[in-house]
Amino acid sequence: MFESAELGHKLDKKTYAKEAAALRADLLDMQYDVKMASRFSVVVLINGVEGAGKGETANLLNAWMDPRHIETHAFPAPSDEELERPPMWRFWRAMPPRGKIGIFVGNWYTDPIVARVSGRIKNAALTVAIDDILRFEKMLTDEGVLVLKFWFHLSKKAQEKRLKSLEKDPKTRWRVTKRDWKLFEDYDHYVDVSEHVLRETSTGAAPWTVVDGTDENYRTISVTRHLLDTVRARLKQKEDKRKKASIAPFERSLDGRDLINTLDLKQALSKKKYETELEKLEARLNLLARDPRFKSQSLIAVFEGNDAAGKGGSIRRITGSLDARWYDIVPVAAPTEEERAHTYLWRFWRNLPRHGRINIFDRSWYGRVLVERVEGFCSEADWMRAYSEINDFENQLHRNGTIVVKFWLAISAEEQLKRFKEREKTRFKRFKITPEDWRNRDKWDAYEMAVCDMVDRTSTEIAPWTLVEANDKYFARIKVMKTLCDRLEAGLK
Amino acid sequence: MFESAELGHKLDKKTYAKEAAALRADLLDMQYDVKMASRFSVVVLINGVEGAGKGETANLLNAWMDPRHIETHAFPAPSDEELERPPMWRFWRAMPPRGKIGIFVGNWYTDPIVARVSGRIKNAALTVAIDDILRFEKMLTDEGVLVLKFWFHLSKKAQEKRLKSLEKDPKTRWRVTKRDWKLFEDYDHYVDVSEHVLRETSTGAAPWTVVDGTDENYRTISVTRHLLDTVRARLKQKEDKRKKASIAPFERSLDGRDLINTLDLKQALSKKKYETELEKLEARLNLLARDPRFKSQSLIAVFEGNDAAGKGGSIRRITGSLDARWYDIVPVAAPTEEERAHTYLWRFWRNLPRHGRINIFDRSWYGRVLVERVEGFCSEADWMRAYSEINDFENQLHRNGTIVVKFWLAISAEEQLKRFKEREKTRFKRFKITPEDWRNRDKWDAYEMAVCDMVDRTSTEIAPWTLVEANDKYFARIKVMKTLCDRLEAGLK
Numbered sequence: 011m012f013e014s015a016e017l018g019h020k021l022d023k024k025t026y027a028k029e030a031a032a033l034r035a036d037l038l039d040m041q042y043d044v045k046m047a048s049r050f051s052v053v054v055l056i057n058g059v060e061g062a063g064k065g066e067t068a069n070l071l072n073a074w075m076d077p078r079h080i081e082t083h084a085f086p087a088p089s090d091e092e093l094e095r096p097p098m099w100r101f102w103r104a105m106p107p108r109g110k111i112g113i114f115v116g117n118w119y120t121d122p123i124v125a126r127v128s129g130r131i132k133n134a135a136l137t138v139a140i141d142d143i144l145r146f147e148k149m150l151t152d153e154g155v156l157v158l159k160f161w162f163h164l165s166k167k168a169q170e171k172r173l174k175s176l177e178k179d180p181k182t183r184w185r186v187t188k189r190d191w192k193l194f195e196d197y198d199h200y201v202d203v204s205e206h207v208l209r210e211t212s213t214g215a216a217p218w219t220v221v222d223g224t225d226e227n228y229r230t231i232s233v234t235r236h237l238l239d240t241v242r243a244r245l246k247q248k249e250d251k252r253k254k255a256s257i258a259p260f261e262r263s264l265d266g267r268d269l270i271n272t273l274d275l276k277q278a279l280s281k282k283k284y285e286t287e288l289e290k291l292e293a294r295l296n297l298l299a300r301d302p303r304f305k306s307q308s309l310i311a312v313f314e315g316n317d318a319a320g321k322g323g324s325i326r327r328i329t330g331s332l333d334a335r336w337y338d339i340v341p342v343a344a345p346t347e348e349e350r351a352h353t354y355l356w357r358f359w360r361n362l363p364r365h366g367r368i369n370i371f372d373r374s375w376y377g378r379v380l381v382e383r384v385e386g387f388c389s390e391a392d393w394m395r396a397y398s399e400i401n402d403f404e405n406q407l408h409r410n411g412t413i414v415v416k417f418w419l420a421i422s423a424e425e426q427l428k429r430f431k432e433r434e435k436t437r438f439k440r441f442k443i444t445p446e447d448w449r450n451r452d453k454w455d456a457y458e459m460a461v462c463d464m465v466d467r468t469s470t471e472i473a474p475w476t477l478v479e480a481n482d483k484y485f486a487r488i489k490v491m492k493t494l495c496d497r498l499e500a501g502l503k
Numbered sequence: 504m505f506e507s508a509e510l511g512h513k514l515d516k517k518t519y520a521k522e523a524a525a526l527r528a529d530l531l532d533m534q535y536d537v538k539m540a541s542r543f544s545v546v547v548l549i550n551g552v553e554g555a556g557k558g559e560t561a562n563l564l565n566a567w568m569d570p571r572h573i574e575t576h577a578f579p580a581p582s583d584e585e586l587e588r589p590p591m592w593r594f595w596r597a598m599p600p601r602g603k604i605g606i607f608v609g610n611w612y613t614d615p616i617v618a619r620v621s622g623r624i625k626n627a628a629l630t631v632a633i634d635d636i637l638r639f640e641k642m643l644t645d646e647g648v649l650v651l652k653f654w655f656h657l658s659k660k661a662q663e664k665r666l667k668s669l670e671k672d673p674k675t676r677w678r679v680t681k682r683d684w685k686l687f688e689d690y691d692h693y694v695d696v697s698e699h700v701l702r703e704t705s706t707g708a709a710p711w712t713v714v715d716g717t718d719e720n721y722r723t724i725s726v727t728r729h730l731l732d733t734v735r736a737r738l739k740q741k742e743d744k745r746k747k748a749s750i751a752p753f754e755r756s757l758d759g760r761d762l763i764n765t766l767d768l769k770q771a772l773s774k775k776k777y778e779t780e781l782e783k784l785e786a787r788l789n790l791l792a793r794d795p796r797f798k799s800q801s802l803i804a805v806f807e808g809n810d811a812a813g814k815g816g817s818i819r820r821i822t823g824s825l826d827a828r829w830y831d832i833v834p835v836a837a838p839t840e841e842e843r844a845h846t847y848l849w850r851f852w853r854n855l856p857r858h859g860r861i862n863i864f865d866r867s868w869y870g871r872v873l874v875e876r877v878e879g880f881c882s883e884a885d886w887m888r889a890y891s892e893i894n895d896f897e898n899q900l901h902r903n904g905t906i907v908v909k910f911w912l913a914i915s916a917e918e919q920l921k922r923f924k925e926r927e928k929t930r931f932k933r934f935k936i937t938p939e940d941w942r943n944r945d946k947w948d949a950y951e952m953a954v955c956d957m958v959d960r961t962s963t964e965i966a967p968w969t970l971v972e973a974n975d976k977y978f979a980r981i982k983v984m985k986t987l988c989d990r991l992e993a994g995l996k
Contacts, residue, residue, distance in 0.1 A: 065826060065827070068827040068828065069825075069826060072822055077819060077822050077827075077832050078815065078818070078832045081831065082827035082828055084828035089583050090582050090584075091583075091584050293674065296674075326566065329566070330562075333558060333562060334558070334608070335577035337575075338574065339573075341572070346840045346841050347840040348840070372571050
């Protein structure tokens with residue numbers, strides 16, 4: 011993989027000067043086209059061996075283009091706020107919005123490679139890490155992010171020479187650290203592991219570009235030209251004419267039975283029984299939330315359900331037993347301008363709880379496979395891939411010690427009609443009912459099938475769905491509280 | 504101040520039940536009016552002695568209203584990301600957007616009071632803290648935030664009784680900590696200091712409401728009724744018809760001389776001299792940015808100036824000598840949806856650098872007293888108060904060890920015209936020139952006077968303005984670089 015990069019490519023000064031002048035103008039032009047179009051963001055990953063020009067290239071890109079529309083990130087030791095979220099959180103928060111270029115010097119490749127070289131992880135864990143990266147980058151490119159990956163290579167001999175010459179010059183001495191020499195000792199191992207990772211992660215949508223770092227002129231021109239050409243090609247691409255979803259993908263089972271229509275919605279609880287149970291569960295939940303083990307974990311409760319199924323009421327029963335300082339409720343409505351400028355899951359990533367805290371999502375990332383699917387707000391390809399993206403997301407939460415509890419609150423069409431009519435009559439509930447709610451009823455069957463699909467595809471052992479029979483509010487609330495307590499208790503480590 | 508709150512107010516169960524039922528419905532109604540109007544946010548501060556029902560009230564407000572539109576915050580030990588910014592940063596990031604209610608259990612009053620009681624600070628420092636709070640809250644209320652401040656009081660005897668009874672009940676025992684008993688010992692001192700603080704901070708726009716915490720029923724009804732009445736009164740207020748600024752406030756000095764028109768714009772440097780100087784300054788800046796002392800400080804450079812005065816070019820000379828991983832450039836254009844939902848300075852607070860980092864603002868918080876003033880985008884009252892709000896802001900940065908360097912790049916009208924024409928001809932500079940730029944030229948005099956006002960009112964010893972004669976780019980860039988180096992060097996502690 012690094013053979014060509016060890017040929018010792020060079021570019022003479024004159025050719026360089028000529029190329030550079032033209033490229034700089036073109037890059038600025040391109041950058042403003044990206045900004046004006048604001049159709050996609052550009053993520054530039056910079057990796058490679060030490061001394062091969064990683065930092066210099068980041069600086070150069072900032073110097074040649076307008077640095078006001080470039081965000082350059084390095085990722086030194088994570089802050090405590092970062093340590094309390096899944097490892098990818100720090101990268102999510104650094105993602106550039108559409109129209110901008112983000113340069114990541116050090117990124118999601120750094121830790122797996124370094125960990126493998128140092129022996130901190132074995133091959134199996136590396137394979138898992140590679141899988142995670144592949145799925146993450148696929149998500150990025152599927153969402154329209156242009157991902158460019160540069161690997162800066164140096165032969166062992168060239169690296170030694172480079173480090174020594176950097177050390178000699180008082181101006182650049184600070185760039186060479188003890189860690190760099192330690193890494194140099196591991197050169198062969200480092201290159202082996204890297205080659206493996208590069209091979210496994212060079213995909214059609216986000217291939218690696220290996221750069222010969224020996225000659226600065228050659229390196230500079232090859233990187234900038236590749237960046238320019240790739241972005242230009244992308245700018246020329248016509249916008250995806252996103253196809254509207256049809257109802258076609260919904261297929262009833264042969265006998266017409268599904269997860270939802272086989273629920274026994276008649277289940278009910280007496281008021282007295284409800285009150286006794288609720289009090290017990292409230293005490294239990296309060297106790298669990300104060301469990302010392304929970305201080306290094308967190309809890310996410312997701313509420314989805316038919317309109318008027320009682321999500322708000324169930325949430326209030328949960329919060330009723332918690333101290334208001336322990337939780338946040340995240341109502342999920344239309345995304346804001348900033349959220350729309352990022353990939354779909356960004357707005358959920360930005361709302362992850364810190365350790366010891368509980369975030370309750372009133373509607374959630376499942377919007378894409380529910381309302382967006384049924385209403386045709388996204389293409390079939392989009393909602394189809396959302397299932398696995400969501401599973402990845404929840405898996406990352408799980409590995410981070412976050413307990414994810416998901417509820418679908420189901421009511422019958424008749425019960426919903428009754429509630430809608432009640433709402434229209436009650437002063438402080440009127441706001442809860444909109445013309446859209448009435449329209450959604452026309453698509454009852456489509457929603458039902460979308461829900462069944464969703465449950466089939468995203469109910470995992472780490473984050474299972476709980477279907478809640480919600481025609482009777484008492485029954486529903488107790489089932490929610492009990493499930494939440496059970497899952498929280500089981501999830502404490 | 505606490506006399507009435509020690510009378511031992513009570514409310515019988517029956518009256519309470521009746522009042523509570525009506526209030527709950529009204530509160531929900533009110534909350535949705537706030538949400539629908541989205542004209543202002545509500546900030547509820549909860550302070551007082553331990554055991555007087557602070558936490559209970561936060562919980563109750565969440566229980567009686569829709570918790571999905573309430574954000575409840577407590578402020579335990581700050582995270583490292585918080586410690587690297589001014590102390591108020593954690594409150595800024597918790598501020599609710601318009602249409603929402605934020606409950607702050609513990610807030611900007613907590614630390615000054617506790618610090619004074621514990622003897623960590625003296626009266627003089629407390630006076631400074633009170634001044635800071637007064638100005639901060641004035642800014643909030645001037646910006647339309649509705650600030651409600653509740654002080655929960657208990658007599659010494661009642662507090663002792665309360666703490667003991669909480670301790671007795673296994674369900675509430677966890678609420679009483681050793682710290683609470685320690686605070687109890689300091690009761691008299693605590694109440695003295697608090698009374699002083701309350702008296703000094705009870706302003707017309709944000710008065711304190713002292714709540715007798717003894718009887719839960721009485722406490723609950725009085726807090727919720729006050730909240731309801733205050734918000735309702737605010738909802739009834741007609742929206743401020745903001746008056747357009749007139750040109751009237753601009754007054755030429757008698758002799759027509761001002762800070763800008765007395766600048767010697769002829770100053771220039773030869774290319775050779777420029778290159779020699781620049782190289783030296785680049786090395787110096789790079790060295791300063793790597794000074795070990797800088798690891799616990801940060802730098803903010805602010806660029807304002809006439810259109811086409813060369814802000815971008817000056818910024819690129821700075822970044823040219825820095826590693827791209829050390830700085831962020833914050834281009835300030837139209838605020839986003841989320842930014843518009845907050846007070847004016849919020850979008851700058853959210854972009855403060857961490858320790859060891861440099862943020863460069865390409866345009867800044869001075870927009871309010873420049874373009875917004877001249878174009879009449881805000882009222883005279885708004886931009887007049889902005890001067891002191893900005894000084895407060897920069898003072899907080901200064902106290903946090905952030906070095907603030909501010910540049911006004913001045914060119915003559917003739918030079919600007921020349922540059923505009925050049926820009927229209929150059930392919931990759933065309934984007935830089937808009938019809939608005941041409942329009943702004945018509946208001947040259949108004950802008951000039953606004954700049955002079957701004958400098959007079961916001962050039963402080965901790966954050967002075969540097970006026971840069973920028974007709975000659977070389978001269979301007981060297982002056983910027985030199986000033987930046989000098990200020991950074993002088994600011995390192």
